[in-house]
Amino acid sequence: MADVFLHPSYDEHEQVLFVSDRSCGLRGIIALHDTTLGPAAGGCRMYPYASEEAALKDVLRLSRGMTMKNALAGLPLGGGKCVIIADPAAANKHDLLRALARQVQRLGGRYWTAIDVGVGPADVDVMAEECEFVFTRASEFADDDPPAHYTALGGFHGIRALAAYLRGADNLAGLKVAVQGVGQTGADLIGQLVAAGAELVATDVNEAALRRVVEQHGIRAVAPDAIYDQDVDVFAPCALGGILNDDTIRRLRCKGIAGLANNQLERPEHGRALMERGIAYAPDFVVNAGGVMRGSLPIFAAHDRDLALRKIKGIYDTVLEILRRSEAEGVPAEEIAERIALERIRGGHAMAA
Incomplete structure (x- = not known):
């Protein structure tokens, strides 16, 4: 090595x-x-x-x-x-x-x-x-209140912010979303999006898991590789990382990306590639911070579900600010988000997101 x-x-x-x-x-x-x-x-x-x-x-x-995620989350x-x-x-x-x-x-x-x-x-x-x-x-956690729900909830607010940026309103009715990955967090996110009136297409390499989600929510399924070619408003990667790369970016037909997978960009320059294609990108370490916002409380505070929910809801404002700054400055959203995180780290203190 x-x-x-x-x-x-x-x-x-x-x-x-x-x-x-x-x-x-x-x-x-x-x-x-x-x-x-x-x-x-x-x-x-x-x-x-x-x-x-x-x-x-x-x-x-x-x-x-995680350094970037925790700093931007104000933790x-x-x-x-x-x-x-x-x-x-x-x-x-x-x-x-x-x-x-x-x-x-x-x-x-x-x-x-x-x-x-x-x-x-x-x-x-x-x-x-x-x-x-x-x-x-x-x-x-209670059986009906798993940690994965809070990660998915953060993703839901991130997609709301992306919808507001793209359409001028965060009403998700009729929003077309392609979800890659229907594990615990992906499936939970799909449930929240369907309840909000979004139109879903999904995929997963686990055929049984995909079938369960399709039957539960009445959504459309496609083969794993076909998810990149879907004509949708939002692409939501919720599986493994590195999936936004030279091959997949040229195939995308979405207007924006907001998902729960970590390290979605294979390389930093792929953020610029998305911008050049006119695809708005909500940085993954902002969108998927809901789980650590809720789960990490025992490290430094008491369990406080209401506090966690308030912080998770704040992901909406953070994503919207990053997307607007990205457009105004002509800088990829990932770079804007990292700049904010690094400023907080250099300052030596956490700030509310």
């Missing part, structure tokens, strides 16, 4: 730890990007990466994204992430999680971890057996 310090996504990370445990075969990476505003916070992802290089790239990009938190190189369906999943949790515990609170792809709230409860620095535990 190439020198970590020379990695294109390194971006002066404070700490990158490669962790292992012979007893269960753990191979993982913990990345702390920036702790200026507070302890690093970000989820634990379990995924069968094709290589260690792929895992390193993902964790570096994800942890940097007293820095950015971090961890990944486990494994199939989340593995029989020893809980052993892997406990082993990773012990590594997080050794950091003494510099990093707090949570749910992510392949790791759900019940899994975080397992990690809590070995580590006190975890959030989004299943035991902290």
